[in-house]
Amino acid sequence: MPLVDREARREYHRLYMKKYLKRPIPKKKHLVRVRARKIDPVGPKFCPKCKTNVPERHHPDYDDRDHIEWLCRKCHLEEHGQTYTTTRQTLICVLCKNKFDRLCAAERSRKRKGRAGPFCGRSCATKYTNSLRGENGRFG
Numbered sequence: 545m546p547l548v549d550r551e552a553r554r555e556y557h558r559l560y561m562k563k564y565l566k567r568p569i570p571k572k573k574h575l576v577r578v579r580a581r582k583i584d585p586v587g588p589k590f591c592p593k594c595k596t597n598v599p600e601r602h603h604p605d606y607d608d609r610d611h612i613e614w615l616c617r618k619c620h621l622e623e624h625g626q627t628y629t630t631t632r633q634t635l636i637c638v639l640c641k642n643k644f645d646r647l648c649a650a651e652r653s654r655k656r657k658g659r660a661g662p663f664c665g666r667s668c669a670t671k672y673t674n675s676l677r678g679e680n681g682r683f684g
Contacts, residue, residue: 579610583610592614593616597616599615599616600615600616644662644665
């Protein structure tokens with residue numbers, strides 16, 4: 545169950561980090577990441593390899609703390625030997641019954657948040673919301 549209270553979340557995270565940082569390797573990685581954020585907080589606007597996407601930090605070797613490469617998510621995963629996939633699924637709109645494609649991650653996020661749908665677009669989502677509001681313009 546997610547923690548709703550902001551203070552409870554902070555306390556949980558503080559205790560987790562205290563426990564996590566007792567182990568030597570995570571502590572080393574954490575300190576390298578903190579140092580990297582201080583050295584270069586913004587970074588370049590484009591990935592130097594593919595010249596397209598917004599990059600993220602990559603540490604080829606955590607022993608060399610000052611060596612940071614900026615790679616986009618796709619190039620970063622390829623550097624680690626993983627594949628970058630954007631899987632899509634075909635869904636049917638609840639309101640108009642049209643078929644449409646959506647990223648699987650977006651659909652999982654919608655379900656996890658308990659939102660209604662799936663809807664093919666904003667117009668169908670608005671129609672659905674207005675139908676719930678009724679004549680007085682309010683929910684209930």
